[in-house]
Amino acid sequence: xxxxxxxxxxxxxxxxxxxxxxxxxxxxxxxxxxxxxxxxxxxxxxxxxxxxxxxxxxxxxxxxxxxxxxxxxxxxxxxxxxxxxxxxxxxxxxxxxxxxxxxxxxxxxxxxxxxxxxxxxxxxxxxxxxxxxxxxxxxxxxxxxxxxxxxxxxxxxxxxxxxxxxxxxxxxxxxxxxxxxxxxxxxxxxxxxxxxxxxxxxxxxxxxxxxxxxxxxxxxxxxxxxxxxxxxxxxxxxxxxxxxxxxxxxxxxxxxxxxxxxxxxxxxxxxxxxxxxxxxxxxxxxxxxxxxxxxxxxxxxxxxxxxxxxxxxxxxxxxxxxxxxxxxxxxxxxxxxxxxxxxxxxxxxxxxxxxxxxxxxxxxxxxxxxxxxxxxxxxxxxxxxxxxxxxxxxxxxxxxxxxxxxxxxxxxxxxxxxxxxxxxxxxxxxxxxxxxxxxxxxxxxxxxxxxxxxxxxxxxxxxxxxxxxxxxxxxxxxxxxxxxxxxxxxxxxxxxxxxxxxxxxxxxxxxxxxxxxxxxxxxxxxxxxxxxxxxxxxxxxxxxxxxxxxxxxxxxx
Amino acid sequence: xxxxxxxxxxxxxxxxxxxxxxxxxxxxxxxxxxxxxxxxxxxxxxxxxxxxxxxxxxxxxxxxxxxxxxxxxxxxxxxxxxxxxxxxxxxxxxxxxxxxxxxxxxxxxxxxxxxxxxxxxxxxxxxxxxxxxxxxxxxxxxxxxxxxxxxxxxxxxxxxxxxxxxxxxxxxxxxxxxxxxxxxxxxxxxxxxxxxxxxxxxxxxxxxxxxxxxxxxxxxxxxxxxxxxxxxxxxxxxxxxxxxxxxxxxxxxxxxxxxxxxxxxxxxxxxxxxxxxxxxxxxxxxxxxxxxxxxxxxxxxxxxxxxxxxxx
Numbered sequence: 001x002x003x004x005x006x007x008x009x010x011x012x013x014x015x016x017x018x019x020x021x022x023x024x025x026x027x028x029x030x031x032x033x034x035x036x037x038x039x040x041x042x043x044x045x046x047x048x049x050x051x052x053x054x055x056x057x058x059x060x061x062x063x064x065x066x067x068x069x070x071x072x073x074x075x076x077x078x079x080x081x082x083x084x085x086x087x088x089x090x091x092x093x094x095x096x097x098x099x100x101x102x103x104x105x106x107x108x109x110x111x112x113x114x115x116x117x118x119x120x121x122x123x124x125x126x127x128x129x130x131x132x133x134x135x136x137x138x139x140x141x142x143x144x145x146x147x148x149x150x151x152x153x154x155x156x157x158x159x160x161x162x163x164x165x166x167x168x169x170x171x172x173x174x175x176x177x178x179x180x181x182x183x184x185x186x187x188x189x190x191x192x193x194x195x196x197x198x199x200x201x202x203x204x205x206x207x208x209x210x211x212x213x214x215x216x217x218x219x220x221x222x223x224x225x226x227x228x229x230x231x232x233x234x235x236x237x238x239x240x241x242x243x244x245x246x247x248x249x250x251x252x253x254x255x256x257x258x259x260x261x262x263x264x265x266x267x268x269x270x271x272x273x274x275x276x277x278x279x280x281x282x283x284x285x286x287x288x289x290x291x292x293x294x295x296x297x298x299x300x301x302x303x304x305x306x307x308x309x310x311x312x313x314x315x316x317x318x319x320x321x322x323x324x325x326x327x328x329x330x331x332x333x334x335x336x337x338x339x340x341x342x343x344x345x346x347x348x349x350x351x352x353x354x355x356x357x358x359x360x361x362x363x364x365x366x367x368x369x370x371x372x373x374x375x376x377x378x379x380x381x382x383x384x385x386x387x388x389x390x391x392x393x394x395x396x397x398x399x400x401x402x403x404x405x406x407x408x409x410x411x412x413x414x415x416x417x418x419x420x421x422x423x424x425x426x427x428x429x430x431x432x433x434x435x436x437x438x439x440x441x442x443x444x445x446x447x448x449x450x451x452x453x454x455x456x457x458x459x460x461x462x463x464x465x466x467x468x469x470x471x472x473x474x475x476x477x478x479x480x481x482x483x484x485x486x487x488x489x490x491x492x493x494x495x496x497x498x499x500x501x502x503x504x505x506x507x508x509x510x511x512x513x514x515x516x517x518x519x520x521x522x523x524x525x526x527x528x529x530x531x532x533x534x535x536x537x538x539x540x541x542x543x544x545x546x547x548x549x550x551x552x553x554x555x556x557x
Numbered sequence: 558x559x560x561x562x563x564x565x566x567x568x569x570x571x572x573x574x575x576x577x578x579x580x581x582x583x584x585x586x587x588x589x590x591x592x593x594x595x596x597x598x599x600x601x602x603x604x605x606x607x608x609x610x611x612x613x614x615x616x617x618x619x620x621x622x623x624x625x626x627x628x629x630x631x632x633x634x635x636x637x638x639x640x641x642x643x644x645x646x647x648x649x650x651x652x653x654x655x656x657x658x659x660x661x662x663x664x665x666x667x668x669x670x671x672x673x674x675x676x677x678x679x680x681x682x683x684x685x686x687x688x689x690x691x692x693x694x695x696x697x698x699x700x701x702x703x704x705x706x707x708x709x710x711x712x713x714x715x716x717x718x719x720x721x722x723x724x725x726x727x728x729x730x731x732x733x734x735x736x737x738x739x740x741x742x743x744x745x746x747x748x749x750x751x752x753x754x755x756x757x758x759x760x761x762x763x764x765x766x767x768x769x770x771x772x773x774x775x776x777x778x779x780x781x782x783x784x785x786x787x788x789x790x791x792x793x794x795x796x797x798x799x800x801x802x803x804x805x806x807x808x809x810x811x812x813x814x815x816x817x818x819x820x821x822x823x824x825x826x827x828x829x830x831x832x833x834x835x836x837x838x839x840x841x842x843x844x845x846x847x848x849x850x851x852x853x854x855x856x857x858x859x860x861x862x863x864x865x866x867x868x869x
Contacts, residue, residue: 073738145735151712152695156661156737240713241847243830246696247711280601289620311698311733312709313716316646320639327631334627335620337590342619344597346609351598359594366590370583373631377638379572379645380579383705386698386733450576451560452702454731457741461729463560538609 014518016419031116032519034417037102039123043130044094045486050134051085052482054078059441059475062468067459075458076143077159083146084164085137088171089130091398092260095267096213097126097178099409100206102417104182106510106517107200109191109526114184122177129170136160136167145456147257150238150249154230162231165224172217172224175263179213182206191509193528197291200508200532201277201284204291205270208298212259212266216302220256223249250312254305262301265397266294268365268405269336272358275412276340278506279355280347281541283533286339293332293339300329310378311385319378326376330369337366348541352504353427357408360435364400368393371446389449392442400438407434407485414489415503419516420496426488433481440474505544507533565703565724565749568645572705575637582634645706649685649719656768657690658852659697659710662739664730667856671764671771676745678730680722681755687719689821693852698734701747707733713829715821722749772861775854779846788865798843799836805863810837824859 017034021027027035058078061069070078101119105112113119136142142159144152153161186207190199227249229235236242238249277284284290306314306322340362349355371393375381384390408431415421444467453464460468502511513522536548543551564570600607655678656667666674680686690699692712699718700707703726708718732743750758766774773790776782782791784798799809805824808816812835817823826833828850831843850858 072741076735076738076740143738147735149696149735152735152737156695240711243833246713281603286616286620289617311707312696313711313714316643319642323639324632324635327635328628330631331624331628335624338619338623341590341593341597342616344594344601347597347601348603348609349598349601350603359598362594363591366587370586373582373634374576374579377575377579377634378642379638379705380575381638382642382707383572383576383702385707386700447560451562452700452729452731454700454733454741456735459741461744467560 014520014523016514016516017519018419018516020519029120031112031120033101033105033113033116033119034517036119036123037098038417040093040097040101040126043123043127044090044098047085047089047130048094048482050137051082051090052479054082054085056475056479058082059472061458062460063472065460065462065465065468070458072458073143076145076456077141079456080143080145081137081141084133084168086398087146087260087264088168089126089133091264091402092175093126093171093178094406095264095271095402095409096175096182096206096209097122099271099406099413100182100202100209100267101178103413103508103510104185104203104206105189106416106513106521107203107508108186108189108194109509109522109528110185110189111520111522111525113181114189115181118177118181122174122181125170125177126174129167129172129174132167132170133164136163139163147253148224148227148249149253150227150230150244150246151240154227155239155241162228165228169221169224172221175213176217179210179217182210183214191526191528194509195528197288198528198530198532200270201273201287201290201294202267202270205266205273205294208294209263209266212263212298212301216256216259216263219252220260223252223256226252247309247313250309251305254308255302258305258308259298259301261394261397262297265365265402266297268361268402269294271405271409271412272340272361273336273343274506274508275354275358275408276343276362277533277535278412278504279350279352279358280344281350281505281535282343282347283531283535284339285342285345286335287532289335290339293335296332297329300325300332304329307376307381310381323376323378323381327373330372330376333369337362337369346538348538351428353422353424353431354408354412354504356428356431357404357411357434360431361401361404361408364396364404364435364438368396368401371396384449386455387449388445388453388455391455392445392449395442395445400442404434404438407431410485410489412504413510414492415499416510416515416517418493418496419499419514420492421499421503422492422496423488426484430481430484430488433477433484437474437477437481441471441478442474444468444471444474502546505546507535507545563703563724563726563728564705565722565726565728566705566720567723568641568720569703569705571641575634575641578637579634582630645720648687648717649721652685652687652719653680654687654689655680656856657688657699657710658693658856659690659699659732659736659743660693660852661695661737662732662743664699664732664743664745665853667768667853668759669768669860670759671767672759672762673764674762676730678745678747679755679758680747680749681752682722682725682749683752685719685721687717689856690716690718691825691852691856695736696734697732697736697743700731700733701728702731703728703747707731709734713825715825722747725749725751768857768860769864770861772854772857772859772864775850775857776861779850779854779858781858784843787862796842797839799839801862801865803866805865809834811835812837812839812841821859824862825855828855828858 061067142161144157226237230237236244238244238246304326307326448467499515501515658665664676666678690710692710697710704720727746727748730745784796787801804819809819810816829847835841
């Protein structure tokens with residue numbers, strides 16, 4: 001079977017998805033999941049650099065205790081736009097809509113997602129949301145923080161709060177539609193023989209993410225609608241002056257936004273698992289444990305939201321219960337770290353650029369994880385809450401973790417997406433620079449937070465200056481490192497060496513078709529007769545997977 | 558300027574022990590993960606000839622062992638932190654109650670004897686202090702790094718923060734909850750004084766009247782005494798309204814058949830949202846004083862009603 005596929009790839013009778021139609025219309029009205037993935041890739045890259053520019057200005061301002069470049073007013077708008085854009089227009093959509101969209105059907109041997117038109121509609125919803133938020137931004141922004149706490153956001157804050165809220169609602173609908181699409185695809189479109197427990201771990205993590213998206217995002221929609229109703233129509237929901245309860249908003253907001261943390265990071269877990277197993281040429285250690293860990297994170301993720309509110313005025317008992325639940329959800333995350341190490345143990349490890357991103361992810365994610373223990377504990381959270389410690393913690397998870405994993409995934413599947421290789425040297429250099437630039441930017445913030453520096457301050461007491469300058473210095477390195485892939489990947493797009501179907505000799509179904517794949521993904525529908533990650537045992541490591549498959553096929557014939 | 562973080566209460570010192578434990582656990586976990594990652598990267602690089610042995614058959618044993626170990630360790634840390642938190646939150650006998658009213662972008666403090674200060678708080682050493690905090694506008698947060706404490710300050714409700722300073726000195730106060738444009742300017746100091754110095758401070762900043770006495774005058778000037786009888790004022794009007802002598806701390810039967818204990822929150826609600834809880838057998842005729850009486854005056858009125866006795 002596989003031999004047929006390999007032979008099929010060498011015959012260029014079918015054009016690749018990239019050359020099948022070259023007009024603008026053929027891109028903007030495409031229903032091909034691979035092209036939609038690229039539409040998303042272009043849009044989220046744009047949003048990433050918008051959010052990044054806001055962060056750069058903030059770090060520049062914080063070089064001086066009195067604020068180096070902007071007034072408080074502007075600073076507040078900068079961190080609001082940074083948060084809103086990065087969370088809803090980069091972190092939440094990035095991995096599922098770009099990498100998930102592209103590789104999920106390939107990984108399970110399908111021709112496309114279950115609802116190709118809905119997939120395109122998701123992108124248009126996402127872009128409409130993006131346009132509303134950008135509109136709010138260009139008309140002067142808003143000053144609520146990405147958390148939109150009431151009654152500040154409903155009665156006191158100036159700026160385009162409702163406009164941004166509607167933008168967020170639209171991007172939420174896009175996430176729901178994508179999530180639904182993935183769930184149905186995984187249930188209904190797996191190739192013959194592709195059983196649930198033959199699926200790659202990335203598919204499982206996309207599945208868990210999609211369930212979270214479908215169940216949690218509607219709560220955000222409600223919270224944002226109620227917020228807009230109170231701001232525009234003065235319906236009393238959250239403002240105590242109108243008979244409302246300000247804590248209700250926080251409960252609704254975090255009931256979405258805590259699962260959203262896992263919406264953001266679960267796909268990253270999946271990507272890193274794929275990379276580590278491929279570059280260790282060894283089956284994922286504890287394959288089923290890794291999958292169940294994803295699922296239990298998705299379930300328990302719904303029961304920890306109050307840990308964002310320990311100092312907000314909730315009862316002592318809910319504080320205690322939610323603190324213990326937060327410790328419990330740390331366990332499956334720890335399981336994943338152990339299993340990545342277990343996969344590397346006794347492996348045959350190669351350090352291509354994706355693998356450097358992946359081990360960088362494991363290091364940064366683990367730092368983010370253990371510092372989570374500090375703020376899951378009640379007594380220490382009361383000390384650290386709303387300080388830079390929390391800022392550092394979630395940036396280690398979201399940026400050090402998720403962004404690094406996403407970039408690792410982009411480098412891993414780049415040859416499949418474009419059919420071309422990039423410069424390994426530049427790829428490795430960028431991965432290493434991101435790791436060290438990131439540590440220099442965010443590690444000092446743990447110390448700042450421990451010593452009490454509050455979040456969301458555009459000016460600060462002089463004792464915090466040295467560490468802030470260090471952090472800003474790190475941010476310049478990080479900015480350069482994040483810009484580098486634009487250049488060498490851009491170069492590869494036009495000049496890169498041809499990759500061939502399987503440059504990493506990786507085992508997934510997506511590597512058994514041409515690079516870039518034909519429009520219909522596979523020339524013949526695949527039938528899966530092997531387990532996931534069928535890497536050779538130590539004594540056969542000298543053979544490539546296709547050599548081994550040919551041998552097996554010949555024996556069977 | 559070097560970084561400083563004094564520990565100004567016994568609680569702060571205890572929290573620091575937990576921090577030390579968390580640091581040790583974190584260092585151990587990170588040390589192990591980074592060591593193994595580097596060790597495996599070198600030992601199992603693709604072209605190294607090291608013997609990999611046979612693939613592990615029973616991985617579930619490792620999985621259950623490290624899952625159980627992690628769970629037990631994490632829960633231990635969780636219980637430690639929860640215990641400290643619960644003990645610090647308990648109301649302490651003999652506590653000095655001080656009112657804090659937050660507004661964009663300042664902290665207003667009112668002492669029981671009538672002293673007032675802005676962005677500063679003077680308290681005596683070694684005596685439990687209970688801050689009773691509310692906000693006039695958005696959510697703020699009263700953050701005291703030297704006491705390892707902070708708590709949100711919400712509009713429309715009273716939140717408390719209690720601690721016992723055991724070190725004389727001046728400590729930072731931050732607003733920790735983003736509250737609008739000048740959030741970063743909403744900072745101040747907490748000064749812990751020796752008992753004699755505190756007495757001197759009270760005398761030097763003495764107000765003419767206690768909060769309760771000021772509240773008594775407000776009770777008349779806001780027209781409360783037109784309907785309510787309290788402390789020898791009012792109650793002669795045509796409108797029948799509940800008398801307020803001795804009401805604080807006692808059970809109040811409501812028109813919906815339930816009973817509520819008249820605490821600070823109830824009194825504040827009754828002034829700002831009188832329709833929320835109607836005392837049984839009275840007509841719901843009282844207008845809301847939201848926007849008419851500010852939080853600072855409400856504090857004084859509540860103090861006045863409290864001073865009229867009752868079970869608390």
